Amino acid sequence: EAGVAQSPRYKIIEKRQSVAFWCNPISGHATLYWYQQILGQGPKLLIQFQNNGVVDDSQLPKDRFSAERLKGVDSTLKIQPAKLEDSAVYLCATRWEPNTEAFFGQGTRLTVV
């Protein structure tokens, strides 16, 4: 079974620029999460989708971050404008149903300079 696909793997941008990340979940996985992981910390939830609906975006900095999952499959996460503190790994994870294992993509390592 194919895993969770994320792209790009690495991105370096200047502050105030915009950037977008893409995630393609495992086929049939209805739940999709975006996490931010800063070096030395655990993953922090940004947003959670169930199919194409948002379940939880309470920790998403909505003034600069946005995410969508229009057809309940692929998802994109955007940052505009980026700040230095946004430097982190952005992880996408998906699950088939509640209480099942969550599978992670390899992440996108963002560096804001």
Added chain:
Amino acid sequence: RKEVEQDPGPFNVPEGATVAFNCTYSNSASQSFFWYRQDCRKEPKLLMSVYSSGNEDGRFTAQLNRASQYISLLIRDSKLSDSATYLCVVNPSGSARQLTFGSGTQLTVLP
């Protein structure tokens, strides 16, 4: 208080040692508990789910104490390959869909 708190670490242990990690959670309604393993510069991967009765998988044993709201992970006969960060993961609010991660405990097994 954080929703999920873990031993700060790092833990440096010799090969063959037994090591235990604890994790506490704040929401008594939490229903699902997991241990994930994350290797350096890699994505987290499920190590094991934690069941009410406790469960064992080879050298790894997970325990859940609902009364004290903590879970534990015991690793026996540590191997060099066990070196990684161990993340405690909890469903914090009773919603089966949410996953909240602890900050992780770094383990280094020394030869």
